[in-house]
Amino acid sequence: MLDPSRIVEPDRVRREAYTDPAIFDLEMQRIHETVWIYCGHESQVPKAGDYYTMQIGRQPMIMVRGKDRKVHVLYNRCPHRGNMMCGDRHGNTGEQFRCSYHAWQFHHDGTLKNIPMMDSGYAGTRVNKGSPELNMKPAARVESYRGFVFASLASSGPGLKEFLGKSIVAFDDMCDRAPEGEVEVVPNCFRVIQHSNWKLFMENQIDALHPSVTHQSTGRAAHEVEKQLAKKAKAGEALSYHMLSAFATVTIDKWDNFQTINYPYGHCILTGYMGLRPQDPDTKAYDKIMIKAYGQKRFEEIVGVNIHHVLVYPGLSVQSPLQQLRAVRPLGVDRTLTEIWHFRLKGAPEAIYRRSLAYYNLVNSPATLINADDLENFWKCHQGLSSDGGDWVSFARHHGHDIEKPGEVSSAPNQGTSEAPMRNQMKAWAKYMQA
Amino acid sequence: MKDQHAVEQFLYKQSELLDTKRWQDWIDLFTPDGIYWMPPAPEYKTWDGQPAIFAEDKNLMTVRMNRVLHPDAWSQRPLWETNHVVSNVTIEKSSSKEIVVKSRFHMMELRRDDVRHFAGSYLHTLVKAKGGYRIKLQRVDMANAQAAYDYVLQVWV
């Protein structure tokens, strides 16, 4: 394996970072299985015993609601002989977890409740009630912020808030846009697999250069329909087409008007709004409810937040103004699962929810009109990077022109397509990998 | 019996149009307010206002078609074929104006060197029209719907 310290240079990265299985294992251990990883939203598990399973790095985990109302995150493994505890992706485990192999039972926090015939079977053995190895192992740390649950499999390291830093705005922006200050998950998860390394996804999400190239076919096709609907004065309907057409009608030079702000630990904010703040009756009705809830001044602050996309490195992408969230689950060096959710703004009118739904269905469903072409690029990148046709991936665009301040690096004005986010991600990556 | 035969012929024609990539003709099979709908799970009762894999009116179908026909629809560049088999055709309800018909399908898809299989059921709400039927609502329940999508669906199933 190439020494990780030789992989990253300020403006380029060795291809092995994307293709070497040994590097993948090391980054799972040092990054995903160490830092705070998004598990799910509390509203996914409203009742005691409700659970969802997910991967943190290579580890199969369960997020479960306890009778104490707390959300616990446990390894999906029975301490007896290692059987997976929950075979379904989600469900309700009832009063306790009960293993399907020999019926050991556990409380929702993972502590042992009962072993069948414990006294007769285990008298005089090393197994006795109360020994911690008889509990389902919990994640070392679990914290949530405004309903978004994160876990870290390492017992030390920065706390969740410190880790999130400025990227915490993803959750504030999303929740603040709800008149009740909270969001609720819509209980459907679209799951799509890409045939490439997980880092390509994280780089692509805030790659302001690619949309007008990659997505031009859909952008143009949608723009045609949008124009026709606008002629028929169906402005409300035209909006969902605008979400698509913006990918092509915002021409490549215009994307430079966007800006990325990059933070320690690899996080990134992409500013810019794609013209999703129209003055139609639905928006006005929503504004009224918001002003009633927050007052004019706070309302202006909330809807004035200029965010297109927030990335929480290494595994989360949030589009707060549209209430979309994608969690990245690496499956292997060349396979990555994205779990895609959207949320309802509590207290907002149905029409506002419909916007987020339209984006969810059109852009994020498994029949997506947009991501299909991203997935294609990811696969092709993986093919090219697996070859001996070159050793480096270049991130030199606008290198040396970024604006550096303590704790953040921004793309310079009119350089929104700077590859600053990729440079910043790989800088964080290199730091983690040295540990 | 007459309806049974006519409906079967209609379903075969629809799948043939997909497999021969005659998308405009395929779209024309729908009524002006017709909807093509693929719910994420069997328990969904309506396409409207809910998450959906597809929930497309004719406008959106047109976007999808034109996107696929665009020379820079990158993901459609490599050779790509589908083959549908439609069977188990059962008329569930029938009136002078409308017929509700359930059927099962199996679609094989080739993309580059890979073959994928999709299977499930169709529930067509057909209205009688000049020279046959038009689709008011086509519900597609995929047996695959619950699994992760290894790559995505580009065109209607």
Ligand code: FES
């Ligand atoms: S493996 Fe779980 S009870 Fe035996």
Ligand SMILES: [Fe+2]
């Ligand atoms: Fe994209």
